[in-house]
Amino acid sequence: MAIFWIILLIIILAIVALKLFSLLFSITGKILIVVLVVFLIYAIAVNASRDLVYKGYIFSDQSITLDNKAFIISFDESRHPSNIQLNYYGSYFFVPQGTCKTIVNIEICFANSIFDTDFGKYKVNISAYRVVPDITITRVIDDSTIAVGDEAEITVNVTNCIGIPSQNFEYIDYFSPEEFELLHVTGSCNKEGNNAVYRGLLKENNKISCKYTIKALKEIERSSRARVSYFDGDEIKRDFSSNINFKVVPALDISSYFNDSDRNVFVGEQVIFIVNMSNNKESDDIKNITLNISLPSGLRYDETASISMYFNSTSNITVQSQPVKKISDSVIQFKGEIPSNQSKFIALKLTATKSGISNIFIDYLYSIEGSKEIFSAEKKDSLEVEHKEITLFTNFKDGDTFDAGEQKLIQIGVSNPNENVFLKNISVKIDTNISNIPEANLSYLDSGKANYMIYQNIAMPYVSSDTTYPFNIIVSYDTEYGEHFTEISEFNLIVKTIAGLSISHDISKTTVESGEQFSIKTKVKNERNVDIKNIRVFDVVPMEFEREGLNSVSNLNINANDEVVAYNYRMTAPVVDSPKTYYFRTTATYKEGNKTFAFERTYQVTVTPKKKDLSVARVIADSKPSRGAIIDVIYTISNPD
Known part of the structure; x- marks a missing residue:
């Protein structure tokens, strides 16, 4: 309302x-x-700072409770009152018509009065508001990024914009003595320890202003806020200012990195390690710098380097590294000083000599001009170095299949894929049950070169069923920097039972009559992956049959996976009285080493009796006999065979 x-x-x-x-x-x-x-x-x-808690008409001496506070309002009910009297726990206040009075945090306003005809007396129109302090805080810093030892100024304004006077008002800006030193405090605030503090009354539409200087003592990055507390008429309130973000950088800022940090680095390659040293002080020089770079065993220091500094797309200059001193094989040292707001850099050419993670440690001491304090710090950088494994090449691959007894020339070689590192003490061993293959050794293999290590014929073992043999190649070697590696390449070679020879027949008929002729063609296929020579093939024929042509051969040669006709012949079936089945067997044999291999195939022919072709003729002597006459009938049976 x-x-x-x-x-x-x-x-x-x-x-x-x-x-x-x-x-x-x-x-x-x-x-x-x-x-x-x-x-x-x-x-x-x-x-926005006044909340309505009551509005209405009341009679004289009526008590109302506003925001847990009791007020008794009195006036002359017999006529239009020009003012009202407020009784607040024994304290009296007069409020003229059209005005307001604030008591604690309650503002009571007397608007007007009217005559109540029902009660025959006047009543007054009262509005009451809860009024609280409206505190605003502005807190700014002149420089949010400073170096250790530098100073910054903070300006604070605290205003009670609208509301009641704030009793027991307190403002505290706390600074950790480990991080900042509070130096100078001016304005409304006082210095209490390492804190800027104001305590007292903050009247309506009044403000306090403070300025104070802080000195950075250590490297940090965080935010801070000041705290205020005050009595709002009911209770103690606490609030905070907005955050100020502090960033305190070291007086001497050390950053380091590797050139081409986005590429893979391999053993034997050279990298440049760059250390930037920046003086963040506005007016003070950095003195007595002693910076040690400790290198791991996997990195070798060669010399300092120069780097290119680009100013635009068309121009650049080359700048040489600051001079350093080699204290030992693993420690490189820089000593010097850096003027205010200036930088220097160190660039070291390093050769990677070992694979894995190489950690570089940097520790440094320095002092600031005009100060006797010695500052120290350290940092670490890491470089991952990869090793290019020796490359293996063979004339077979995992899962290759061989016949039992097959002769195979095994070829195994190695190559050095490293461009900057030679390999030595190279050994190749074969772990397998297929055959005994001696270890091969090579004393030296230059970068980018290849060499055959094993070149040997082996015979695959004879097996009764298909068998898988592990064939593992173990290669061990040293790099020129003494790093030792062992690599195992696993293969599986499959040795199959001798599929050998398959026999098939082309038979013109498998069911014949007695005395009937039929033809047989015998074929043999070499199922192996190698040629087979001097194969003997023969058929066993039942003696009842008559044969025309050869049914055996003794020096047949068949190429790998080829099929040939061994022979063709004709046979005549014997005479039988009833159907009879005869069995024929073809055998193929050959020798390989001391072993003889034989393969058979049986087929059958059924012989049936020859069908009889008889004819019967009947002749009647008198074609027109009379009743009771005797006639002659002649039957003739003929067999054309």
Whole structure:
């Protein structure tokens, strides 16, 4: 309701202003609109700190409780009262009509009075608001990034914009003595220990202002805020300012990196390790710098280097590293000083000699001009170095299949893929049950070179069923820097039983009559992956059959996976009285070493009796006999065979 009355009042005032300045509005209407908008904004902002807790009519000596506080309101009920009296726990306050009175945090306003005809006396129109301090804090720093030992100034303004006076107001800006030293405090605040503090009354529309200087003592990056506490009429309130972000950098900033850090580095390659040293002090030189770079065993120092510094896309200059001293094989040292706001760098050419993670440690001491204090720090950088494994090449691959007894030339070689490292003491061993293959050794293999290590014929073992044999190649070697490696390449070779020879027949008929002729063609296929020579093939024929042609051969040669016709012959079936089945067997044999291999195939032929082709003829002597006559009938049976 309070907002409604305020807005209504504003509208009325605006209408009045519009009439009074109608001529001015016709010329400068924009000015009036701006004034009205500003007035509206201000009015709403004012109301933001007042909360309506009561509005209504009351009679004299009536008690009301507002925000847990009891008030007794008294006035002369017999006539229009021009003021009212407030009794607050024995304290009396007068409020004239049209005004307000603030007691603690309650503002009571006396608007008007009317006569109540029902009760025959006057009553007053009262509005009550809860009013609290409206505290704003501005806290800024002149430089949020400073170096250790440098100073920064913080400016603070605390304002009670609208509200009641803030009792027991306290502002504290705390600084850790390990991080900052509070030097100078001016304005409303005082220095208490390492804190900037204000304690006292903060009146309505009043403010306090402070300035204080801090000195950075250590490298940090964090935010901080000041704390305020005050009594709002009911209780102690606590609040905080917005954050200030501090970044304290070391006086001497050390950064380091490897050139081409985005590429893989391999053993034997050279890299450049760069250390930048920057003096972050605005006016003080860094003195007595002693910086040690400790190298691991996997990195070898060669010399200092120069680096290119690019100023634009078309120009650059080459700058040489600061001079260093080699203290030992693993420690490189720089000594010197750096003027304020300047930088220097060290660039070291290093050769990677071992694979794995190589850690570089940097420790340094220095002092600041005008100070006797010695500062120290350390940092670590890491470089991952890879090793290019020796490359193995063979004339077989994992899962290759061989026949039992097959002769195979095994070829195994190695190559050195490293461009900058030679290999030595190279050994190749074969772990397998297929055959005994001696170890091979090579004393030296230059970078980028290859060499055969094993070149040997082996015979695959004879197996009764298909067998898988592990065939593992173990290669061990040293790099020129003494790093030892052993690599195992695993293969599986499959040795199959001798599929040998398969026999097939082309038979013109498998069922014949007695005395009938038929033909047989015998074929033999070499199922192996090698040629087979001097194969003997023969058929075993039942003696009842008559044969025409050869049914055996003794020196047949068949190429790998090829099929040939061994022979063709004809046979005549014997005479049988009833169907009879005869069995024929073809055998193929050959020798390989001391072993003889034989393969058989049986087929069958059924012989049936020859079918009889008999004819019967009947002749009657008298074709027209009389009743009771005797006639002759002649039967003739013929066999054409």
